Amino acid sequence: MKDVVLIVTAVVLTVAAAGAIVRIAVGPSLLDRVLASDVLLGIVGAALAIDMAVNRHLNNLFLLVALTLIGFIGSVTVARFVADRRGQANDS
Amino acid sequence: MTPDAGGVDAVIDALTAVFLVLGALMSLTATIGLLRFPDLMSRMHAATKPQVLGLFLLLVAIGLQMRQWWVWPVLVVAWIFQLLTVPVSAHMVGRAGYRTKHLHPELLSVDELEAVVRRSANDPGEPGSAVELDNVLGLGETGDGALRGTAGQNLDDRGDGRGDQGESKG
Numbered sequence: 001m002k003d004v005v006l007i008v009t010a011v012v013l014t015v016a017a018a019g020a021i022v023r024i025a026v027g028p029s030l031l032d033r034v035l036a037s038d039v040l041l042g043i044v045g046a047a048l049a050i051d052m053a054v055n056r057h058l059n060n061l062f063l064l065v066a067l068t069l070i071g072f073i074g075s076v077t078v079a080r081f082v083a084d085r086r087g088q089a090n091d092s
Numbered sequence: 093m094t095p096d097a098g099g100v101d102a103v104i105d106a107l108t109a110v111f112l113v114l115g116a117l118m119s120l121t122a123t124i125g126l127l128r129f130p131d132l133m134s135r136m137h138a139a140t141k142p143q144v145l146g147l148f149l150l151l152v153a154i155g156l157q158m159r160q161w162w163v164w165p166v167l168v169v170a171w172i173f174q175l176l177t178v179p180v181s182a183h184m185v186g187r188a189g190y191r192t193k194h195l196h197p198e199l200l201s202v203d204e205l206e207a208v209v210r211r212s213a214n215d216p217g218e219p220g221s222a223v224e225l226d227n228v229l230g231l232g233e234t235g236d237g238a239l240r241g242t243a244g245q246n247l248d249d250r251g252d253g254r255g256d257q258g259e260s261k262g
Contacts, residue, residue, distance in 0.1 A: 005109045009116040016116075019123035029194050031132055031185055035139040038181065039126055042143040043119045049150035050112055053157045061154075061163070065170045068147070072177035079184035082192060 002054055009050050017043045034078045041071050104156050111153040118146025132194040133186060140182035147174055 020043065023036035045067045048060040125138020151167040189195055190205060197203065 001109055005112050009112055012116040012120050016120040016123040019127050023126045031189050031194060035135055036126055039122050039139050046119050046150055049154055053112060053153040056157055061166055068170050068174040072181040075181040076184045079188040082188050
């Protein structure tokens with residue numbers, strides 16, 4: 001069952017990460033890319049958590065806590081400073 | 093996970109497997125929404141909501157597998173901070189998307205902010221004017237007046253040639 005869970009979650013997370021990377025590449029706006037990179041960070045955190053749960057170790061636990069603590073700063077910063085630039089309407 | 097588990101261990105392992113797969117599927121849900129939704133607002137909803145539940149399921153799975161009492165407070169801290177920080181980033185991205193007009197107004201069912209913007213454009217200086225609106229939106233301390241272009245007044249208040257701000261509504 002351990003191998004089945006690992007394979008299923010690995011496939012699911014790989015597909016999810018590929019989709020997020022596609023959204024980062026396609027865009028079309030900067031805020032879309034920031035959202036997609038946030039999702040990608042969540043997928044990395046999910047991979048760390050699944051590794052810990054399946055292999056029964058806690059090496060990455062505080063990395064996961066730090067990820068949830070400061071992971072939002074990047075998107076907040078970008079969203080704060082993108083608000084100053086405008087001029088094109090409805091290009092999302 | 094133990095390979096040949098029986099009794100309670102088997103139940104816990106099965107529960108862990110279900111939680112892990114569901115938590116991974118939540119990330120996949122976020123990505124599907126990110127790829128298929130039409131504009132920034134709906135993508136913001138899809139990107140910021142399912143992964144909180146997904147991380148909750150994965151953290152419960154870790155707690156079930158480790159069975160040490162000190163793990164649970166750390167997991168609770170991780171999830172509480174996820175609950176606190178994800179809405180902040182979602183709010184900031186959504187607000188920046190509204191202000192930079194990365195939205196399709198015909199797809200919105202309710203736009204409460206539009207009435208406020210229109211009222212501030214009609215009654216400059218009244219409560220609800222552009223400066224008041226910046227305070228309402230939480231940017232009053234920066235004082236950049238970023239919604240004045242939307243309200244149709246003070247277009248070139250900084251004199252840096254931003255004439256393109258005036259083509260918005262209002």
